[in-house]
Amino acid sequence: MKQFQSDLLVWYDKKARVLPWRSEPTPYRVWISEMMLQQTRVDTVIPYFMRFLTELPTIQDLAEVEEDKLLKLWQGLGYYNRALNLKKAAQIIVSKFAAQLPSEKEELVSLPGIGPYSAGAIASIAFGKAVPAVDGNVLRILSRLLASKEDITNTKIKKELEEIVTLLVPAERPGDFNQALMDLGATICLPNGEPQCTECPVQTHCKAYKEELTSDIPVKSVKKARAIDKKTVFVIIAEGKFALRKRDEGGLLPNLWEFPNVDGYLTQKQSEQLLQEMGITLKQIQPIKMSKHIFSHREWHMKGYFVEGEVLSSSNFTWATEEEIRHQYSIPTAFKAFMKYCQNE
Numbered sequence: 001m002k003q004f005q006s007d008l009l010v011w012y013d014k015k016a017r018v019l020p021w022r023s024e025p026t027p028y029r030v031w032i033s034e035m036m037l038q039q040t041r042v043d044t045v046i047p048y049f050m051r052f053l054t055e056l057p058t059i060q061d062l063a064e065v066e067e068d069k070l071l072k073l074w075q076g077l078g079y080y081n082r083a084l085n086l087k088k089a090a091q092i093i094v095s096k097f098a099a100q101l102p103s104e105k106e107e108l109v110s111l112p113g114i115g116p117y118s119a120g121a122i123a124s125i126a127f128g129k130a131v132p133a134v135d136g137n138v139l140r141i142l143s144r145l146l147a148s149k150e151d152i153t154n155t156k157i158k159k160e161l162e163e164i165v166t167l168l169v170p171a172e173r174p175g176d177f178n179q180a181l182m183d184l185g186a187t188i189c190l191p192n193g194e195p196q197c198t199e200c201p202v203q204t205h206c207k208a209y210k211e212e213l214t215s216d217i218p219v220k221s222v223k224k225a226r227a228i229d230k231k232t233v234f235v236i237i238a239e240g241k242f243a244l245r246k247r248d249e250g251g252l253l254p255n256l257w258e259f260p261n262v263d264g265y266l267t268q269k270q271s272e273q274l275l276q277e278m279g280i281t282l283k284q285i286q287p288i289k290m291s292k293h294i295f296s297h298r299e300w301h302m303k304g305y306f307v308e309g310e311v312l313s314s315s316n317f318t319w320a321t322e323e324e325i326r327h328q329y330s331i332p333t334a335f336k337a338f339m340k341y342c343q344n345e
Contacts, residue, residue, distance in 0.1 A: 004205050005170050005177065011201030012180035017042070017187070020049060025175070027101040027126040028059055034118045035082050039296070042186070048077055059099050063090035071256060071330035078333055080253055085113025103127040116162075125175035132165040133178040134158075137185025143218040144189060147207035152218045226299050232271065233261040233304040235288065235341045236280060238311045241319035242342055243280075244329060252295070257329040259338055260317065261302070271305050278317075281310040291337035300334055306341050 016022070019042065021033035032052060036045045052073050056062045062070075065087065074083040089111040093101060101122070102108055108119035120133035132138075139152045142161050150157040170177055188196045193215035197203055208214045236243035236259075244257045266274065272282060288304035311319070320329055322342045331339065 001168060004202055005168065007201050007205070008180045008184070009173060009176060012176055012183060015183070015187075016179070017183055020046060022179070025125050027103075027122065029053065030122050030126040031101055031114075031118075032086070034121050035086055035113060036077060038082060038118070039079060040077055044077070048074070059090050059093050059101065062087060063094045063099075067255060068328065068330065072328065075330045076333055080256060080330075080332065082113055084254065088112040089114065101126070103129065105129065105131050121178060124169070124178045128175060130169050130171045130174040132162060132169050133182075134162045134165050135182075137189075138165060138181050140191060140218045141181060141185055141189045144195070144208035144214055145202070145206050147211055147213050147217065149213075149217065149219050151221050153221050226294070226297055228299045228301055229263065230265050231261050231263060231300055231302045232266040233259050233288070233291075233302050233335065233338055234271070234275065234307055235259055235304065235338050236275070236307040236309060236317070237342075238280070238309050238319070241321055242325065243317035244320055244325070244331075245317055252298075253332050253334065256332050257318075258331065259304075259335055265303055268305070275307060275309070279311065280307065283308045283310065288338065288341065293334040293336075295334075302337075304338055 019033075021029045033045070033049055036049055036052075055069075055073055056065055067084075067087070070083050070087055071080060074080060077083075092111060093099060097107075102111075103123060103126075105116075105119045105123045108114050108122055109116060114122070117133050117135045120131045123129035123131050124133060136152075139158065139161055142148075142165060143150070143152055146164075148157075148161075152158060152161065168177075184200070184202070188200050190196065195214050197206070197209050197214060200206065200209070203209055206214075208217045234243070243260055245260055247253050247256050247258055249255055260278065262274065268285060268287065272285060275282060275285075284307075286306045288306055291302045291304065293300045293302070311317075325331065325339075325342055
């Protein structure tokens with residue numbers, strides 16, 4: 001075990017990825033980075049992280065930020081509940097912990113949006129606590145080290161592997177050790193049977209490598225097929241402004257702005273009738289190319305129409321210019337294909 005820790009940390013000291021939150025690992029910076037990195041690539045996160053810290057440099061700033069500004073800062077990162085949970089957690093930290101992020105894993109887990117992995121990462125990296133940070137990358141690494149053919153999505157197996165990782169975390173440099181495992185999973189011990197074993201610093205400890213099982217491990221149960229939602233989306237312009245509406249607080253993409261849309265595919269004639277009912281007098285309507293957006297458990301398949309019209313007083317939309325949409329309104333990536341029709345009005 002000592003040799004494994006040493007081999008991994010020696011490699012990390014030479015090969016660690018240079019990341020902005022690592023150069024100054026304050027609790028706040030580590031927390032924000034860990035929330036952004038959930039299910040999001042590192043190279044995508046970096047510019048968002050820098051902009052977020054510039055706009056909201058302290059926990060107090062995060063606790064007080066207007067929700068629309070927060071969601072605009074997050075626009076494009078996806079999984080917007082992460083942003084909403086950040087603000088909720090910041091408000092709790094201000095009221096309960098004197099605006100200082102708690103250092104114990106158990107207290108961190110009690111905050112909205114922070115699960116066991118994130119709590120372990122924050123506690124070890126920012127506070128030097130000897131606790132594990134176990135995500136899918138670490139489960140993959142450990143299952144290969146052990147040549148385990150158990151299903152790593154099974155709750156019982158995950159717990160057993162987490163207990164083993166807990167024993168591996170050294171009392172000294174626990175944050176570096178956990179980050180070394182993260183880097184190993186991101187750059188060497190890759191998924192889908194393509195690990196870079198010849199470059200692996202812990203190759204001599206790996207049973208799957210010795211037994212030529214790396215392409216078979218880890219074992220995962222097959223995911224259920226994603227549900228498919230069909231939608232019709234309207235990009236409506238009137239007097240130089242575009243129609244928007246705010247999504248409901250609960251459910252998918254809460255409190256974000258969107259183009260008006262309905263469930264199901266509508267013909268052009270059906271769309272014209274619906275738009276009149278919405279308070280729009282049509283000048284012209286043109287079909288928009290089909291678009292698809294994939295969420296973790298469902299897909300949106302969207303057809304659309306670009307609509308030029310006049311607004312009746314009964315219309316219930318919020319109207320915004322293209323510039324206002326770019327700077328003020330947080331529109332999720334799901335509608336990215338329709339955004340270009342605002343930019344090229």
